[in-house]
Amino acid sequence: MQLQRASSTDIGAATPIHGGTEVVPLLRAGLLRTDELVDIRGVVPRGIADGRIGAGAPLAELECDPTIPDALREACRLAASPQLRNMGSLGGNLLQATRCWYWRLGWPCRLHRGADGYGDECFAREGEHREHAIFANGYCASAHPSDVAAALLALDARLRTNRRELPLADLYRLPTEDDRRTTTLEDGEVILEVEVPPCDASVYLKAMERKRWAFPIVGVAAVRRGGETRVALAGVAPVPWLLDGFEAATPLPRNAYKVEVAQALVKRAVAAIRG
Amino acid sequence: MARLIRTEKEVEGRYEEVWLVVEEDSLDQWPAGARDIVGRPATRVDALERATGQAVYTADLALPGMLHTAVLRSPHPRARVTHLDLAPALALAGVHAAIGPDDLEQLTAEPNYQGAPIAAVCADSLAQARAALRAIDCRFDVLEPLLDPDEAVRRGELLGEARVRERGDYERGLAEADVVVEAEYRTQVVLHNSMETHQAVVEWTGDDRVDVHISTQYIWGIRDAVSDGLGLPKDNVRVICHYMGGGFGSKNGPDDYTFIAAELAKRTRRPVKCALTRREENTAAGNRNATIQRLTVGARSDGTITALGGEFVNAVGWSGWSSGTEGPMQMLYACANVKTTTYGAKLNLPPMKAFRAPGFVEGTFGLEALLDELAAKLDVDPLELRRRNYAEHAPEGGDYSAKNLLECYRRAEPHWERRHEVRARSTDTVKRGVGMASQIWYGGGGPPSYAWIRVGSDGRAQVVTAMQDIGTGTKTAMAQIAAEELGVPLEHVTVSLGDSARGPYAAISAGSSTTPSMGPAVRAAAADARRQIEEIAEQRGLAKDAPVHEVVDVLEDAQILGKGARGPNPTGMQVLTFGVQVAEVAVDVETGEVWVERIYAVHDVGRVINPLGASSQIEGGIIQGIGHTLSEERLHDPRTGRLLTTTLDAYRLPTIADVPEIVSELVDEPDPQLTNLGSKGLGEPPIIPTAAAIANAIRDATGADVRQLPITREEMLRALRESRERHAAPARV
């Protein structure tokens, strides 16, 4: 394996690595295979100004930045562990993989690409899924763990990559039989900057199984602009989930409680930002 | 005079009859209360080495030429190896040896639990060993595993016979009851997660001699098991453990990895390290087994318990033992009619190991939650209910050597009284409450254990004994005892431990037995030396209590040597520890979140040697108890039985942010019957009542009966829903 330092954002076919908090464990667990790593820390902006945040900004800086919306700051503060927040970048956080234990332990599931291609079963649906998705879980019940992505989705953030600009919502896609990826990022595409439009009020509430250093059972971001409120959830679907009511929820036998938790937190979040 | 006796020896609640040579313990106990050194707070004598990273753990050893091992463990709970080819591994760079089931008894081609070792390779580096492991061609015929403990009981797949313990007439006791409560409680599999994983470095120092460096709780147990396994004379096995990173009951034996390292070391004539990864640790290094407890209590309307009964199913796994989950029900209360049946279900799951008060942690959760359900039904104050059923004498027979549980109840009272104020702080969504639970456990230790002591002409002493300090602070406590008896400052005593070639036999550090076993031996050795010092003082015309360094300063190279042995336990008496914890919790009734705000703990463990270290032990036990109660669970896939939460993101140990205010105290009353110290062990008692106290506080706060650990949001919301439905249902006419 090789590790090069990127001299530009044109990184070719190499696997980009920034903080390494996701790439290194996945490499060591054999879930990610590559011959070529490229360290992109030198070419990804990390400044924070006027609603534009460099994708290289570590979460630890964002969690104490008074200029960013409350929801984003709180999502950063409650994410991962202090060391991981020091290491992990905003852009990397958006691209983290699910914490589904089946996937993380290398079970040949629908998201798992082995030597013979992808698997054809969601083990969680028939197995242990208490922490898994309650929305859009028919094909794959994995839950997206990013607190930050939910906050940015609620904030209606936009991304600038080395190739395009896009709404954050368009970064994510639900995996399908034909395409198992959960993001639309192309090979060689690098997130450079996140643009966060101003809002009147925002909040992030997180339910987790210990007080700190846990991935969300349910994370709820709510943002108000004028009379309009936008709510997005972490930990409830294979991608960050823009909430459009709970009618669409399809809980599995052992995770219906997550609907209850989400409903309670949404109620509180919306109340908290009421004008 | 040395005396040969036949006696019962207890470890982790299990008894066996053994022959022992004991020496009379002729020393009188010190009067109760703090002495000059014993009973006063002392910082750890080895804290600086540990804090600065200079302490060398087994994990830090790098012997010259040492090879590293990777072990192929079964990914399947039940399978048969149909094909195994080690040749591709042996062909890789850096690989020195590879072994399979034909080469070593501990390796198997018929794994019956996930993690069973099949093959192992050693190489110059760990990365090379792991690469070689991946190159091994191993194919399996995967078989249907047995995972359901009740099904195992039905099929008679048991480890040992079902254990039936009965006194009085249980049926008659039930008939005499005005109120009967029945409930089923379940506890989960919990993983020890010692920060230093299980590991050993084995080096052959001759054709029939080995050095075993190992992270262990029992140097002498390792010596005996390795000598048995390798067919060597006992003292040809030297076992070394100066520092170890936690055990909690899981590091009492050599396990598979020590024998794997020994075999590979023999073949390569190199020192070989075999260290488990965190995932291996959480698969194959032991666990606290799950339990199912179907319990019944009957009582008269005044709260007198007339019958206690239970069916206990220990989901032991493929091997191990069926721990005393019924123990609290048998031992805690003065009930004449008790009947329990305990099954050890043999399953295709990784074997259990002792984990800090095995059985009693689980059984106390069931029993003490049941008692509060009874209290609610009788409308009797839970503390009052416990006092009404207090056992003056051991219900199973015999007298207690000492028992201060009533004193614990008395001291707990002001904390229990806080419940009115705590409940008053509830809001519409956050309900607060207070719960309590009692604790009973062993902890008396026993013989044999020995210590030597030597005092030099500088007046400094070294205690020599081949025990281990697993992080409990034993080394410090022994230094305090020796310094106290000798009459020298604490900093003039060092303790040499951790090496079977350098010191006499010392007890296992398990079963809350280290201090009560070792402490009296160290005091006896110090007293032996002290007697000689006083004789010298007399001959030198010095006062009997002259400073030691002044008495011995003419000795030059001569040394004063003392030796001491642990005396016998009192015959016909039950040596037990007791305690009470009171928990204050908050429950978010909309999200199911539970957090603990305060725990008060009072325990009765005899004389306290080091109040500072003791408070750390209590806090540690409570914090592990909180993890057990709220967040930790080893899950397996229900279809295949393969484990899912073996990493520390998914298996949730408490963090510093999860810790409540902890207020602790100790009764600190020496047990007058027990040894020259009157001290019992404190390692296990503090973890025992925590889960029940929290569950009872949740009931106090919300009216919901949580009956399953861990109390996740899922379980909490289920219990709240059930409680709402119960209250909404029309009263039966």
Next chain:
Amino acid sequence: MKLNVNDHQYDVHAAVGTTLAEALRDELALTGTKIACAEGHCGACTVLVDGEPVLSCITLVHSVENASVTTIEGLREHRMIDSFVRNDALQCGFCTPGQIVSAVALVETNPAPSTEEIRHAMAGNLCRCGAYPKIEEAVRTWRD
């Protein structure tokens, strides 16, 4: 490659993919930095990279070539060590070097942290013995 650890410059020979923790322990024999999970979950391997606490078990050693690494061996004179000893803020001691590194990083930027700040900053360092109450006290009173 060159590695700057505790203000010493070392030559390290390691394949790409080697972690900082492995390099420190295996190449430089700086075994104060412990590895307990090797996948970034427990904090035992915490070291400072340019003053920030990071997890050396998931940091590629080649990615810190131009950085300044501080391990527990470089903090032996720090008053935090004495505070941990004094407050009995350790039991088995295996997580302790990592705890102290995180604690030092906290008080270097915030010399008088509140209880909440301590709990927030130390939550990535797991201690199975449960020394947390004493750790909190040690960090709170480190200058006493």
